[in-house]
Amino acid sequence: MSPVVARVVPDVTGLDKQFDYLVPDAWREDVGAGTVVRVGLAGRRVGGWVVAVGPPDPDVPAAKLRPLAKVTGHGPSAALIDLAAWASRRWAAGRLRPFLLAASPPRAVPALPAPAVTAGRPGPVDAGAARLLAGGGGVVRRPPSADPVPVVLAAAAVGPTLIVTPSVDQARLLGARLRRAGLSVAVVPRDWAAAAGGVDVVVGARAAAWAPMPVVGAVVVLDEHDEALQEERAPTWHARDVAVERARRAAAPCVLVSPVPTLNALDWAGDRVSAPTRNEERAGWPILEVVDRRNDEPWRRSLVSSPLIKALRDPERTVVCVLNAPGRARRLACRSCRALQRCERCQAAVAQTRDGLLRCARCGTERPVVCQVCGSSALVVLRPGVSGLREELEAAAGRPVVEITGDSADEAADAAAAVFVGTEAVLHRVPRADVVAFLDIDDELLAPRFRADEQALVLLARAARVLGPRADGGRLLVQTRLPHHEVLDAVLHADPGRLSGPALARRRELGLPPVRALAVLSGAGAEELAGALRTDPTVAVAGPADGRYLVRAADPDALGAALAAAPRPASRVRVEVDPPRI
C-alpha cells in the first residue's frame, strides 16, 4: 500500500504552520479531515487537527516523516475547516488555530452518539420569520420583550437548526425551553458530541457558530445587535458573519433576529426584512420620558432631575439608574482656585476612584486629593461618577440605593433593595424594574465612536427588556440636552427604522462599515504594514493617529485579500478587522 499522510495544524499558540505525519495503516479508517490527534513536534507531544489527508508531499523528505502519535477523537468537519480558512482570511488572522479551537469539543470525543431527530410540531411559529426562511432568510425585527421561541420554531420546521445567542445563560435557558417543547436539543459546548451526532436544535453562545452539525437546515442568530457576538481579541471574528457564511455554504436559510438590527445586518438582508406591525412594535417598547436638561437652571449641575426624584420617592417602584462613569467623580475642580484637576504626567483630566484617590484614566498615575495648583484639599465635583452619585440618589430617594459594579456580586444586598445605580452592567444584573433612568444619555449619543448611535439604541433596547412591554407600565427615563436626537426619536416612536436611514447616510459619507470594510492596525509593526498596504490600489490607508492606521476597502473580501497579500512585518502588528469600538 502507498503511504498516506495527514496534514496537521498543531495546537500551539504562535505557531502558524502545518506539518505532515504518516497515518499508520491500522488508523486509516479513523483519520480524516477534522480528526483530533496527538503528534510529536520538536521533541514534545502536542495536540493538533488533521486538516487534510492524502499522498505524501514531494517537498517533504520521506526520512523526516514520523507517524501520528495518537488518534484522540472527533473534531471540526471538513466543511468547518473550510469555513475556518475563510474566516482566517476574512479577519486577517493568518492562522487557523483560533477557529479550529472554537470548532472543537472541550474534551475528547472518541465516538459520536446516534442521531436524535424528532418529527413533531412543537408550537406556534412566527409567520414573518417563516416567510423569510422560505425565501432564504433575512432580518427579523421584533420588539425588545418579544419571545424568540416562535422564530426558533419556524426555523426548526425547516430542518436541523443552529441557534447562536450572545450569552451562555440565554443559550441554556432557551435550550431548556425547546427541550420542554419536545425538540431534541444540544447546548454547546457541553453537548458537543450530541450536536455532532445530529439533533433538532443546536444552541450556544458566540462559539456555537462553529458547532458541529451533520446537516445544517437553518441558522438563527438571536440579538444580532449584541456586541458579545464578536470576539474582542484579534482575530475579532463576529458570530453573526460566521453564521451567515456558514448558512450560505450549506444553502440553508439564515435569520438574524433583533429589536434593533445593526446596519451590517440590514445591509446583508437588503429587502428581506420582517418587521412587526406598528401596533405590535409600540406594545413591545416602554414609554419614553425625555427630561430636557437644557431647561436646568444654569447653576444646577446635578444629574438628579425632579422627574427622577419623583420616581425615586415612589416606594412602590423599582428604579435602575444608569451612568457610564465608574468611581466617585469623573471631573473635579479646586474649590478655592477653581483649577480643573489634571494629571501631572500627561495632562488628562483625573477622576476620583472609589477609594478616594485621584487617578488619571489615560496613564494610570494616582495622587492624593490635593489641588495641583494651590495645594488645597477641598475639591468640587463637576461631574459625578456612580459611587458619588449613589449618596446623592439615596438622599433624594429617602430609601437605600445599591451600587452595582462590574465585579461585585452581593446578591443579598441586591435582593433587599429597590433602587440601583451603576454603569450599563446594571442592566444585566437587575432582572426587572419599573423605571430605568439614563442620567446622561448624551455620553452615549455623543461618544466618539462611529457606532455610537447604534450602541446607544442597543442600550435603550436592553433597558426596554428590563422594563417589559408597554402594558407593564414601565418607564424609560432619559436625561439629555439632545431631546430630538434620532436615537431618542426612534425609541419614542418605538420604531428603530427611524435611525437606520440617517445612520447609513453618515456611514456612507465617512466611508465606514457596512458601506466600506474597515481594519485598524496597531503595534510596533503597524507602520511597516501600513506602508506596504499604501502600494495596494484596492485599499485606502489613513493615519497614523495615536499610533494606529485605518485601512478601508470596498468590502470584507477585498480587505481580506489585501491584508493577506501584504508581507507581514517581523515586529508585532495587531490587525483588527471590523473593529468593534472605534
Add this chain to the structure above:
DNA sequence: CGGACAAGCTGA
C-alpha cells in the same frame, strides 16, 4: 510556542 544553536559580551 519552546528548544537548539550561533553570535556577542564579560570576567579572570
Add this chain to the structure above:
DNA sequence: CAGCTTGTCCGG
C-alpha cells in the same frame, strides 16, 4: 575560554 545573555531559526 567558560559562562552567560540575546537573537534567529525551525519543527514533518
